[in-house]
Amino acid sequence: MLWIIVAILLGISLLTWIFLIFSLIQENRYATLFIDMLPFYQPLNFFALLSVVISSYLILYIYEWSPPRWIAPLVLSIGIILNLSLIYPFRRWSNYYRLSVYAGFLDELKKEQYSVKRFSEYDHTSQLDKNKIHIFLRHDVDLSLNRLLNIIKLEIEKDIISTSFFRLHSEKYVFEKAIPIIQYLQSEGFEIGFHYEVLSQTKGNTEEALDLFAKELNKLREYIPIKVVSHHGDKYSNQKIWPLVDKTKLDVWSAYDMKKDIYITDTGGKNMIKHPGFHIFDKLKEAKSGDVVQILIHADWWY
Ligand SMILES: [Zn+2]
Structure with missing residues (x-):
């Protein structure tokens, strides 16, 4: 016993x-x-x-x-x-990764020297106002819709605009659940992008992936106008498909095509601390007037 x-x-x-x-x-x-x-x-x-x-x-x-x-x-x-x-x-x-830290960062972005823009306001010919620091705030919605809403709630409170890139095949949310959120975001003036993972879906088959890219983009466009995309990172390196996509025909561009002077990202949740006491948000201090700053925040990490 x-x-x-x-x-x-x-x-x-x-x-x-x-x-x-x-x-x-x-x-x-x-x-x-x-x-x-x-x-x-x-x-x-x-x-x-x-x-x-x-x-x-x-x-x-x-x-x-x-x-x-x-x-x-x-x-x-x-x-x-x-x-x-x-x-x-x-x-x-x-x-x-506290939401309060993010809220503080949003307060910083409200300062006079910054101009927070939707991705559709990016000028590919670099004709942006030279007196401002141009901020493009992006969310790749990988796993949690609820955590995205936490972040969005803060942005609405602080009157800061962002662009959220949605997946069609997340491990943690079904696309149908994302539709009302996408519509809500649009009604609040936020922008939507497509977070594609077509090579993962076709297990590396490029031709099928190209077809699927157009199909999925159109599926999203049934609900919302989409102009900008970003790739989801996994072992299939989805970005490999991008050079082959007919951008003119499909009328899309990638967030990675943006000519940015500073890129701030929480990818992998690992990059937050470069060295003790340094937060990735501190990188913003290096920005000069006329600079383009892209900030990628995955709501999944923030609580
Ligand atoms: Zn992703």
Whole structure:
């Protein structure tokens, strides 16, 4: 009977740790899940550790063996180190990806020297006003519609305009759910783009991907006028299709074609901290009058 309890306890610990490790490794692809799970990592780790400690004592009891004195402090130290190691990713997010930090950044953008524009206001012949810093704020909507709405709510509050690029095949939202949000954004004066992933859809088949690009663009255009696109990044490098797309016929351009002087991005959630104390938003300070600044924010990272 005691052995069964020991086996169950050790099994629980093992599964919990496999889950924690998997979750931390996969943080890029499953940002929403990862961030939603952040507050639970440390308690889960603690309970897994507690299960190991209880089962160890049960094993000692079964064998009627009294361990050397240093065992208990050793187990305790390992437990503390494991728990502290989970604080690191949590701290990274808690300091840098707060919606309040984003709100502060929006306040900065409201200052006189900046002019925040829709992507459709970009002038490809570089004839923008030389007295302003031109800001093009972009959201690639990878995973969470709710998190996008958190960001949009702040932008509406601060009267800042942005362009959101929607996917048709997100792992976390069905396109039909995005339609009312797209219409809401349009009614609030925001702009919509297409976040394409056609090479991923066709598993690398270029010809099929080109067909699909036109089809999906038209599908989106049933709901909203689309002029600008951006590619979704994954192992199929969707941007490879871009040189082959007939831009004139389809009347589209890519956000990556913008001649930008400064590019600020939270891609992968990793670029936020270049070195301690430096936030990617600090890059804005380098902008001079007449500069074009493109800012890419993935709402999935922000909480
Ligand atoms: Zn993407």
